[in-house]
Amino acid sequence: MFKYLISLSCLFFLQPLYAVQPYEFSTKERADRFIQEQEARGKRSNLTVQKQQKQRYTVLLKGHTQWGNAFKQAQLIDKQGFSGLEVVKGRYERGYSIIVRQSLSKKSIGKTFNRLRRLGMKNVKVHTDKIKLVRYIVMLREPPAPKFERPKPSSLMKPAVVNKSLPDKAPAPEAIVKKSDILAPATLMSKPAIESTVEKESVLATQEENIELDDEVMIVVMSDSSDITYEMSIEDDDEGTGDNFEWAVDKIQLETELFTRSSSSVDHVEYINASAHAKWQLSSNWEVQIAARLDGNYQHGDKGADNDELNLDYGNNFLRYRDQSMRLTVGSDTVRWGKMDTFSPTDNVSSLDMSRGVLFEWGEAYRSAPIVRGEFFFDNGKLDVVYLPYFREAELSDKENVWYPVNIEEGAILGFGSTPLLKTLLQNGKIDDDINETDGGFGIRYSTTLNSMDFDLTVQRVKLSTPYYQINPTIVANPALMNQEKYALIEKHPRSWVIGGDTEFQAGYFLLRFEAAWFSDLPATTSRLQYETYDGLKWAGGAEFYPGDGDTRVNLQLSGSHIDEKEKIIDRDNIVNLSGEVETLFSNNRWKLSGRFNLGLDEKDIYISPEVAYLGWEPFEMYSAIHYLDGNDNTLGGFYENNTMVTFGWRGQF
Amino acid sequence: MYKFKYPITFIVSTFLFPIVCHSYDSGFELATAVSNRPDGDNAYSVGIMALVEKGHKPRLRQMNSFRLDDPNGNTLSLIRFKKPQDIKNTGLLTIDYYSDKDSDQWIFLPAVKKSRRISSKRKGGRFVGSDIFYEDLRDRRVSEDTHRIVKKEKLNGMETIVLESIPSSKGNSVYDKRVSWIHVKSLIPLRIDFYQNGESKPVKRSLVKQVGKKQGFWTILKAVTQDLKSHHETHIQTNEILYDQSIPSELFTQKYLEDPLREKDIVKQLSRK
Incomplete structure (x- = not known):
């Protein structure tokens, strides 16, 4: 009795000191976790289990005496976007009823009810019944709010203003729990909760008996400490007006390049690249995009080697129309044809980007070009028609840049x-x-x-975007005029017919790709230094596979280029290369080790580039790479061998 | 074996049939029942994949997934990544054939603006850096494993049957063995232990965290796959799912794969429902 009185008196005296706040949980695990968190903060709590009865609302279409009629009406409203319909007999009336929606929320039921009414359904009824749910109530004793002393009003302030601006009480301490863990403070729950969760098998059975179609009932099957709800702003395809506009930074990159060969006139280069686009979807058929890119290249080295470049260029800017059978694009775009990665003989409608030589990742070395494009879709095929109203040659750097294909100082041209x-x-x-x-x-x-097997066939009549340098024919005819002629070399882009095809198919664990194209006009220089064009053939075959069925990807490619010359030429008339890339992820995919290579099989021509990148700082990557180049003078590796370098960079998209 | 293809639709779903008290005479019968568990003719879902590693911030990916069972018994699926930006619009189109024909699979890479075929023989690689292997993404035929009922066991108070499934021929799976805890009533595998490389302990475990009934189909709403060696985890969370909608078969073609805006209209129509 004495103990009881003490307890009672304690409760009595403690009561004003602690605010008791009830929180309602759908699972015991969540309630326990909440209790543990609060106890760690010195708060006291009690857990009680309540079995509650809740009102459940069911929207019905009633009054059918025949199953066929009910089914027809169900089909009718199904076409209006109502899903999960069920026709039942005898549950709500003697005849057939259509269950349209069940919920614990009167508000959501009201929406469905009104929508059906607007559709002219006069037999809409709402049925209510009771279901049993289990709730876990945590009574949390909050520490008293700190006493809030209202400051004395300044003699210059009007008391009325002070009273209005100051609260009478300090705000209650905020409970630190995840919103998703709590259905609602129990005292505030004037409406039925949406969620209901149970853990015990026996209770699950009860649920199953009572609730068959309610989308909003969740059941925790298993739970432990790793049961976390992830929050991410979901990109909704139906967000209204904002949905029709998007913009993004497609790439941002900062890189420093340290040249390692003592014979190189350049010590280091700093490179910056940024590209972005904005896109409007005007309707389901029409779309507009604007895009631009900025490239900055700051080259430092010996006297005369310094060179700064900053170029703003257009990206893919187009107006596009699409319907079920076609897609039309007018503007500028990057069209990628062909199946191969490193050397694609049928990919000639796009414009190459040669401004950074081998430093671009394969697949990145393209620039947008003006196009009119129609893509027409058939049952099992697509016809792609591209017209290039304005020719865009390959993007080259400044003549002073180390990646320019003509080395004026050395008197060399790439390939010669x-x-x-x-x-x-x-x-x-x-x-x-x-x-x-x-x-x-x-x-x-x-x-x-x-x-x-995927097949592509192509016919093209295109100007080749890769530059070819013709020796000024006036000088060739009369070398004495060399000093009088303004130009020694003339950049040429011969127009060529291209007929080719490619295929891609699976053979066991290998994915095989083949591609070949015949050219009517490939440029060459005869031994008499005359510029000519000849027929030629370019081909490539590749295999992609994952050794040991693991995470390392290997992509190998053998490619060749042959010119059918009619007289002796000073160009390489037969080129055969083995190229490829290897890529693997490690340390739980936070690091990537990759490598690219290109090896000449007919001439000494070496390009090897291993790279290590840290991917764990999404959406950015930090990386370091080696670009090693070597070879004969008339090869890519030999021409650029002084550009052997180590790079350190940062790149990302957001 | 059973379908545990939640990366495709994030789901394993089932009607609650009156098979509550059904007893299974053999592992094959149980595996067949699990495999044939109704999951609608088609489904659309929006979900989040979280790559979780102790001491690091989880890496999140948002995906939209579409699945369609066509009249020929083939299963068509399209996964479209929506976030983060570096993989946005990357798409994975898979056609699993009812016949013995190998699956067709293409990936669309927005950076290079073209789709390319992927080897459907690939089983062991990790899907977008997760703990889910490519094999886990595909339908696995019941006949590809030998099934045995091990015991009945209560798992977190739930009545389950423990099913052991061993590949009937070496090389048709990256796993030596799977042990699954099949929930008797819903036929959902609540836990799967994966064994590899002759090890006596499982190397990977999948756990179902939440299921919900959506349009009458039991659906996994949260699941975790744990690499038991590295303790790396892949959490899959379904934020929205709709079954048996008007999803056209044309969606599962390269035309849609290479043009993400095309599916926007379909998503809009689905979201209005």
Whole structure:
């Protein structure tokens, strides 16, 4: 009795000191976790289990005496977007009823009810019944709110203003719990809770008997400490007006490049790149996009090697129309044809980006070009028609940049190597790179899949975007005029017919790709230094696989280029290369080790580039790479061998 | 074996049939029942994949998934990544054939603006860096494993049958064995232990955290796959799911795979429902 009185008196005296706040949970595990968290903060709590009865609302379409009529009406409203319908007999009336929706929320039921009424359904009824739910109530004793002393009003302030602006009580301490854990403070629950969860098998059975169609009832089957709800702003495809506009930074990259060969005139380069786009979807058929990119290249080295470049360029800017059978694009875009990664013989309607030589990742070395494009879809195929109203040659860097394909100082051109004649020509003359404004041609490609093989066939009449340098024919005819001629070299982009195809299919654990194209006009220079074009063939075959069925990807490619010359040429008339890439992730995919290579099989031509990247700081990556180049003068590796470097960079998208 | 293809639809779903008291005479019968568990003719879901590693911030990916069982018995699926930006619009199109024909699978890479085929023989690779292997993404035929009922066991108070499934031929799976705790009433595997490389202990475990009944179909709403060696975890959470909607078969073509805006209209129509 004495103890009882003491307890009672304690309760009596403690009562004003602690505010008792009830919190309601759907599972015991959540309630326990909440209790543990609060106890760690010195708060006291009690847990009680309540079995509650809740009102359940069911929207019905009633009054059918025949199943067929009920089914027809169900089909009718199904077309209006109501799903999960069920026709039942005898549950709500003697005849047939359609269950449209069940919920514990009167508000959501009201919406369904009104929607059906607006559709002209006069037999809409709402049925109510009771269901049993289990709730876990935590009575939390909150410490008293700190006493809040109202400051004395300044003699200059009007008391009325002070009273209005100051609360009478300090705000109650906020409970630190996840919103998703709590259905609602029990005292505030004037409406039935939406969620209901149970843990015990026996209770589950009760639930199953009572609730068959309610979408909003959740059941925790298993739970432990790792049961976390992840919050992410869901990109909704139906968000209203904001849904029709999007923008993004497609890429941002900062890189420093340290040149390692003592023979290189350049010590280091700092490179910055940023590209972004904005897109409006005007309707389900129409779309507009604007895009731009910025490239900055700051080259430092010996006297004369310094060079700064900052270029703003257009990206993919287009107006696009699409319907079920076609997609039309007018503007500028990057069109990628062909199946191969490193060397794609049928990919000639796109414009290459050669401004950074080998530093671009394969697949990145393209620039947007003006196009009119129609893609027409058939049952199992697609016809892609591209017209290039304005020719865009490959993007080159400044002539002083280490990646320019003509080395004026050394007297060498990429693919030719260095000769005394070229050295004299280049040191005394300039390069005419003023391309006549003309159209770039057209291309047609048909794609289909047959027996798990993807096929593409293409016919193109295009100007080749890769530059070729013709020795000024006036100088060739009369070398004495060398000093009088303004230009020593003239940039050429021959227009060529291209007929080709590609295929991709699976063979066991290998994915095989083949691609070949015949060209009517590939440029060459004869031993008489005459510029000519000849027929030629470019081909490639590749295999992609994952050794040991693991996470390491290997992609190998053998490619060749052959010119069918009619007289001796100084170009390489047969080129065969083995190229590829290897990529693996490690340390729980937070690190990536990759490598690219290109090896000449007919000439010494070496490019090897291992890279390590840290991916754990999403959406950014930090990376470091080695780019090693070596080879004969007339090869890519030999021409750029002084550009062997180590790079450190940061790149990302957001 | 059973379907545990939650990365495709984030779900394993079932009607609560009157098979509550059904007893299974053999592992094959149980595996067949699990495999044939109704999950609608088609489904659309929005979900989050979280790659969780102790001491690091979880890496989140949002995915929209579509699945369609066509009249020929083939299963078509399309997964579209919506976030983060570096993988946004990346799509994975898979056609699992009813016949013995190998699956067709293509991936669309927005950065290179084209889709490319993926080897459907690939089983062991990790799907987008998660703990889910490519094999886990595909339908696995019941006949590809030998099934045995091990025992009945209560798992967190739930009545389950423990089913052991061993590949009938070496090489048709990256796993040596799977042991599944099949919930008797819903036929949902609440826990699966994966064994590899002849080890006596499981190397990976999948646990179902929450299921919900959506349009009458039992659906996994939360699941976790744990790498028991590295303790890396992949959490899958379904935020929205709709069954038996008007999803056209044309969605599961390269036309849609390579043009993410095309599916926007379909998603809008689904979201209005």
